[in-house]
Amino acid sequence: MAPALLELQQISKRFPGVVALDDVSLSVACGEVVGLIGENGAGKSTLMNVLGGVLQADAGTIRFGGRPVAIGSVAEAIALGIGFIHQELNVLDNLDAAGNVFLGREPVWCGPLRLINRRAIFSRAETYLARLGLDIAGSTPLGDLSLAHQQMVEIAKALSQDAKLIIMDEPTSSLTLSETDRLLATVRDLRSQGVSVIFISHRLAEVAQCADRVVVLRDGRNAGNLSRDEINHQAMVRLMVGRDLQDWYVHGAGRVQPGYFQVRGLRTRAHPRSEVSFDVGRGEVLGLAGLVGAGRSEVAQAIFGVDPPVAGEVLLDGRPVRIRHARDAINAGIYLVPEDRRKTGLITEMTVRENVTLPGLWRYTVAGWIRRAKETAAAAAQCEALRVKTPSTETQVLNLSGGTQQKVVLAKWLALAPKVLIFDEPTRGIDVGAKAEIYRLMRDLAAAGVAIVMISSDMEEVLGVSDRVAVMHEGSVTGILERAACTEEAIMHLAVGAGEGRAVR
Amino acid sequence: MKKELGIFVLLVLVCAAIGIKDPGYLAGANLQNQLRLIGLYGIFSIGMGLVIITGGIDLSVGSLFALQGVLLSMMLRDWHWAWPAAVLAVIVGTMVLGAGHGFLITRVRLQPFIVTLCGLLIYRGAARFVANDEAKGFGTGGYGMLRDLATGSVLGVPMPFLLLVGVAVVMWVVLHRSVYGRYLFAVGRNEEAARYSGINSRRIIASAYVVSAALTGVSGILIAFYTNSISPSGHGSFFELYGIAAAVLGGCSLRGGEGSVLGIVIGTAVLQMIQNLVNLLGIESSLNFAVMGAVILMGVLVDQILVHRRKNRPAKT
Numbered sequence: 001m002a003p004a005l006l007e008l009q010q011i012s013k014r015f016p017g018v019v020a021l022d023d024v025s026l027s028v029a030c031g032e033v034v035g036l037i038g039e040n041g042a043g044k045s046t047l048m049n050v051l052g053g054v055l056q057a058d059a060g061t062i063r064f065g066g067r068p069v070a071i072g073s074v075a076e077a078i079a080l081g082i083g084f085i086h087q088e089l090n091v092l093d094n095l096d097a098a099g100n101v102f103l104g105r106e107p108v109w110c111g112p113l114r115l116i117n118r119r120a121i122f123s124r125a126e127t128y129l130a131r132l133g134l135d136i137a138g139s140t141p142l143g144d145l146s147l148a149h150q151q152m153v154e155i156a157k158a159l160s161q162d163a164k165l166i167i168m169d170e171p172t173s174s175l176t177l178s179e180t181d182r183l184l185a186t187v188r189d190l191r192s193q194g195v196s197v198i199f200i201s202h203r204l205a206e207v208a209q210c211a212d213r214v215v216v217l218r219d220g221r222n223a224g225n226l227s228r229d230e231i232n233h234q235a236m237v238r239l240m241v242g243r244d245l246q247d248w249y250v251h252g253a254g255r256v257q258p259g260y261f262q263v264r265g266l267r268t269r270a271h272p273r274s275e276v277s278f279d280v281g282r283g284e285v286l287g288l289a290g291l292v293g294a295g296r297s298e299v300a301q302a303i304f305g306v307d308p309p310v311a312g313e314v315l316l317d318g319r320p321v322r323i324r325h326a327r328d329a330i331n332a333g334i335y336l337v338p339e340d341r342r343k344t345g346l347i348t349e350m351t352v353r354e355n356v357t358l359p360g361l362w363r364y365t366v367a368g369w370i371r372r373a374k375e376t377a378a379a380a381a382q383c384e385a386l387r388v389k390t391p392s393t394e395t396q397v398l399n400l401s402g403g404t405q406q407k408v409v410l411a412k413w414l415a416l417a418p419k420v421l422i423f424d425e426p427t428r429g430i431d432v433g434a435k436a437e438i439y440r441l442m443r444d445l446a447a448a449g450v451a452i453v454m455i456s457s458d459m460e461e462v463l464g465v466s467d468r469v470a471v472m473h474e475g476s477v478t479g480i481l482e483r484a485a486c487t488e489e490a491i492m493h494l495a496v497g498a499g500e501g502r503a504v505r
Numbered sequence: 506m507k508k509e510l511g512i513f514v515l516l517v518l519v520c521a522a523i524g525i526k527d528p529g530y531l532a533g534a535n536l537q538n539q540l541r542l543i544g545l546y547g548i549f550s551i552g553m554g555l556v557i558i559t560g561g562i563d564l565s566v567g568s569l570f571a572l573q574g575v576l577l578s579m580m581l582r583d584w585h586w587a588w589p590a591a592v593l594a595v596i597v598g599t600m601v602l603g604a605g606h607g608f609l610i611t612r613v614r615l616q617p618f619i620v621t622l623c624g625l626l627i628y629r630g631a632a633r634f635v636a637n638d639e640a641k642g643f644g645t646g647g648y649g650m651l652r653d654l655a656t657g658s659v660l661g662v663p664m665p666f667l668l669l670v671g672v673a674v675v676m677w678v679v680l681h682r683s684v685y686g687r688y689l690f691a692v693g694r695n696e697e698a699a700r701y702s703g704i705n706s707r708r709i710i711a712s713a714y715v716v717s718a719a720l721t722g723v724s725g726i727l728i729a730f731y732t733n734s735i736s737p738s739g740h741g742s743f744f745e746l747y748g749i750a751a752a753v754l755g756g757c758s759l760r761g762g763e764g765s766v767l768g769i770v771i772g773t774a775v776l777q778m779i780q781n782l783v784n785l786l787g788i789e790s791s792l793n794f795a796v797m798g799a800v801i802l803m804g805v806l807v808d809q810i811l812v813h814r815r816k817n818r819p820a821k822t
Contacts, residue, residue, distance in 0.1 A: 304701075306700055326701060326703040326704075327703040327704075329703075343695070343697055343698065344697050344700075344701045345701065347694045347695045350691065350694060358691060358699075359703050361684045361688075365683075365684055368683050368685065369683055370682055370683060
């Protein structure tokens with residue numbers, strides 16, 4: 001085996017309330033491609049951010065090229081020879097390809113005038129692009145390139161900075177199949193040029209194709225390593241999942257009225273060629289599982305009418321509901337607790353009272369005139385019922401904790417007697433105590449006859465709360481599992497697209 | 506309420522300075538004239554505030570005044586329309602233009618600054634073209650009631666000021682007590698979250714431009730009769746900036762979602778009084794704009810510092 005280029009030893013990183021990394025170790029040899037996998041929240045991104053200088057570890061040592069190093073900033077990581085290709089591209093599409101490759105390091109001439117040496121910048125950029133097998137002129141405006149080529153420009157940038165190790169975080173998530181193949185070939189090229197790669201992906205088939213070794217993280221810890229000949233789909237899934245469920249979850253009696261809420265052949269703008277169908281009974285919690293980017297939030301937004309569906313129908317109690325605007329969904333009693341409460345769930349600069357009463361403001365009015373007393377009483381009643389921990393209904397929402405804010409979002413909808421309630425990542429960024437309360441509320445609502453859809457990337461939560469689980473992959477539902485059939489393995493199997501018969505080695 | 510208090514203190518200070526300099530200044534005919542001007546400026550400034558609360562801006566107001574004035578004069582004097590018909594035509598016409606701005610901003614998704622900047626240029630050009638670049642007016646007699654609204658008084662109080670009080674009361678209720686007003690603030694603060702609460706944010710924003718245009722129409726008619734001579738190339742120039750300045754001084758944030766009717770009215774008064782103070786102190790009148798700019802800058806700076814302090818306090822504990 002080649003000498004180790006990078007050694008991460010016993011790295012730990014704590015965020016308030018969460019241990020993101022706990023004694024994680026990872027080594028990469030020169031010219032080795034290491035696949036890094038794990039569920040959402042397993043700590044992959046945190047670990048890579050530590051390596052890339054975005055975050056600093058609380059404990060542990062990093063050795064690079066045999067010497068112990070401290071990586072205090074992104075610039076220091078780059079200086080060491082660590083390139084980081086983020087999932088969201090960091091390119092400027094108003095500049096040309098060469099300008100992106102040499103951003104901040106432009107070759108200059110004319111002394112103090114610091115004019116850009118156009119001939120040098122183009123020819124040098126083209127050399128690096130050629131190393132990646134790309135025949136692109138350095139003067140091509142970046143906006144004219146496909147996403148895949150823009151990504152190549154980023155890789156060229158890393159090479160131009162003399163990167164010995166390139167981290168690719170979900171590099172294929174927005175690429176087409178043939179572009180993905182091209183990228184995997186590039187990874188192999190890099191390896192043959194002696195550059196090491198850490199390849200992070202949710203798509204296990206790709207990892208199996210390109211990795212020399214796979215490192216699996218789970219809950220911020222090392223869950224195991226797989227050497228080249230041990231890499232297969234089953235083994236990877238087994239290492240990614242498998243842990244004891246905690247017991248704060250409560251299950252209900254199950255469906256009271258099956259088929260109460262039906263979604264038929266729904267197509268969203270993000271995935272116009274995939275159809276989504278499922279149904280939820282009164283009193284049932286349907287978990288909607290899948291990996292990040294599977295199109296779950298888009299389905300929720302389509303049903304709620306903020307991004308109306310391209311096709312398909314939604315039936316409530318057997319009657320079709322036409323949804324062209326959020327107002328239509330709200331009038332029908334279908335509500336959404338969105339993923340990003342600060343951006344879309346609440347107007348954080350407004351008070352608790354104003355937020356709670358916003359969607360149903362007309363209830364507290366006489367001829368368009370708001371009756372303040374009525375409004376305050378309604379908001380106070382909801383806060384009381386949900387035990388929202390706020391000093392008063394006049395407190396600005398931004399002064400409340402995450403869990404309390406989430407309860408304010410819930411209070412908005414509970415004041416309007418929900419029939420269907422869609423939760424999108426309801427407990428993200430919420431502490432354990434508040435989580436348990438949200439689960440209990442969800443259960444109480446189901447018991448009161450509400451049909452509940454819960455989108456969650458937290459596998460434990462999906463298994464703990466759902467009565468049934470629908471799993472999505474790349475815009476379509478790949479399977480719906482009954483309670484008894486729900487295991488982490490089964491869900492993960494469907495979530496990585498294996499249920500569709502996607503090529504898996 | 507804190508913001509209004511701050512600007513009110515500023516108003517008191519400016520008035521006190523005027524009083525010290527010339528104790529008799531704020532009395533009689535001069536006071537009347539000041540109130541009249543505050544009335545004329547205040548009405549359209551409230552409209553401007555409405556647009557600013559949605560996170561937009563309207564730069565076309567001054568040019569609209571020129572176009573309105575020119576057309577009003579032609580309707581009344583050249584085409585001999587009955588005055589109610591002319592008034593109605595001006596107000597409705599302005600509202601149609603406002604609806605056009607709203608359409609371009611919310612449906613075509615153009616930026617408010619660009620849309621209304623083009624309005625500023627187009628309407629000014631149109632006014633000069635329609636009037637053959639000649640000054641228009643309303644002569645010395647006739648149009649009794651209409652002229653009274655701009656130049657008359659009731660019990661010593663100028664009519665435009667009374668109109669402003671009426672408009673302010675109505676708009677205060679609309680903005681601070683009605684569902685529509687709450688939606689305006691919500692959309693201005695966070696359009697996305699408002700949409701997720703079932704608010705038709707595009708309609709709300711577009712409607713702000715229409716309501717603002719209606720107030721601009723009313724103001725335009727009064728200002729035309731007040732000046733009684735409308736030179737199409739200069740009438741109303743910079744008025745949109747007075748409106749924006751008054752709204753910002755009165756606590757509106759150009760980021761949207763903030764502001765109050767009372768604040769805007771006080772802001773208008775402060776701007777008016779500063780000009781008087783500049784005259785009284787014997788400062789070169791050529792420095793008028795510079796002093797006004799400096800005062801607005803100071804006001805906004807002080808506000809920013811106070812907001813910053815307030816934000817940092819809970820973070821420490």
